[in-house]
Amino acid sequence: MKFLLLVFMIATFGLSNPLQEAINLAKDGDTLWLNDGIYSGNVVVDKAITIIGKGQNVVIKGDKTSSVIKVTSKNVKLINLNIEGSGISQMTLDAGISCLNGNNLLVEKNRIKDVLFGVELSQCNGSIIRDNNITSKEGFDIPQRGDAIRAWYSHENLIEKNYVYNSRDIVAWFSSSNTIRGNYGHGNRYAIHTMYSSNNLIEENKFSYGAVGMYFMFSTKSLVKNNTIIGSSGAFGVGIALKDVSDFDIKDNILLYNARGFYLDRSPLNPGALNSFENNQILHNIVGVQLHATQERSIFLNNDFIGNMDTAINDTPGSKIDQIYWEGNYFDEYEGYDLDRNGIGDVSYVNFVYADRLWQYYPTLRFFYGSSIISGLNFLAKLAPFSEPIKLLEDKSPKMKPNKEKTSV
Template identity: 45%
Template structure:
């Protein structure tokens, strides 16, 4: 908590761009002061090196950079920046030109700011125990691959990031950062809605990600929970809802993945010996592929999930690797063809998913174009009636649910 709050009001007009009045006020303010900025235009590329509160009240106070470097740099702990419009950073990726840059700080608050025309939105390097809440972030109008990240964590632990809206940025990326709570954020028209690298013990919940290339991707990470998230319309050749690569001891629970090219993408996960990943209570619906297994992926547990409306519920692109060592139990499969004679809501026989010879279309995009055509429909029928070759059992669910409402 800031112990000393001093109201410091600055009357300023657009002519202030001739000199950096805001930086002068910051330099003159005592630690713990409160700077309330009336509506107006303020010269950016400022540095906050002491505990201060800077409050724009209603986002009508605009801090504008000169198109080079970072607009607001924070190097002190105990800083609050809120209710501002921050815009017009530089364009250099190697310098991480950003709207707000935080370096080696703790207990900072970045709240309810509008950050636009900034290459990177909020860059956090060695930041801990801070609140990053309710900010709107939009990158520069560049092609997707050369935009900056909306939010970037680097060796930053135990932070709370909530209610932020990333629009047409590149990624929300978390590197070497642990113990963060990431909740109720929204990401649209980006690349990676949320991307983890070498992280652990993070919580990801109740986020909404639409129209991005990738929803959530966990790489080389462990001990994380993702629950209650909605991932929608991750399309294109790289489109997927939630991906795990070399990810161990994860819990994916109560998420909805809908209208994606691939719902779940699992690559060599879990990775650490004697660990499992729990995938429970998720709705994986109306995707091209429900689950895509890539490389050696064993010891995942799938319980009480709904697989509905997917073109293919399961895809395994490593035919010399069986996925039967993953556990499936109590899931709802919309293509289950069994009966429930005793009416307990559980299929009398297991749900067995086979790969027939006609599944060659899954690996050949030229053939995939004809999926749903009469020719492929006839092949599907003949493959079940009289298989061309011995079918391969991909998975077996011993207690399939008869109705999706049971899950």
């Protein structure tokens, strides 16, 4: 393998873009080692080379008109670089690193800022995006920012251990068999957002204080486990949301201090499909589980519901809430007993909806939720129901103690 040492002083030779010239001179398999300094961006990498920053102050700076680095070859590696100064066009997806048909791309240990999109993958498969620090442009409202990492028609990629903040989403659209693992996000919109994707693994991520932790739409057959979502708030604050999603396994997650823990919007979608929620901790949310337009079957097994203002609500008259199966969950409001001391309540936990179903169906009445008026109506309804209460859920085997004793966030 041939190694090229590209020193910043090469600019003294009058080359218009020394970095692009070095890329043009390189051959497949070469490595460009960059000394500390500022290099002009808007470069195109069209061969299988490696670009490595020797120190921590190697800056590749774009002129804010397009992507800083465009990759059009397979087997490219970009390591230990500071990348900044992309354009602001959503139409052309201006990014720090933009990859088109560049399979097996490695993007590792880079610091990417002042860019619209961070890393943009279009039809790039088998790539690794790992251990990068990514943020978007300052001064833009979050919906106008690009995604920290965007995968479009890109499969079998590993997105791992990245720190993304004040950007829009980590997105996988029309992208399957990807692993999104161990990422940390803060102040984003939807920390992870998948659409029309399947067989993805999303695990061990931690996201805090965005609008939505994870939003899965029109997707199937994915595993979501061991993630922590904290403080999702705002108009649609939710830890994990599923819209028209089927055959998902969601387990061992912690949902803490969110407006909603889970939000199920017509999920599962496909007849005969099943979504499973197991061993999750739904803690101190305003609503633990919100059901919307439920038609197909989901199961909740061995989850802990602690400190939520409402364990569950249904906001859609006509929802088939009897399709939701509950077993072995812990509810901190359970008032049953355990005479045989087997750890399981001897009577079912049943959640009835009384007068407060009004605010579930008519959101404008939520202004009065928790007021003496609604509390009084609920109290009177339980003593002498003036309408038939709705059984929202029943767990015939409720746990007397939480399934998980300790929570670490």
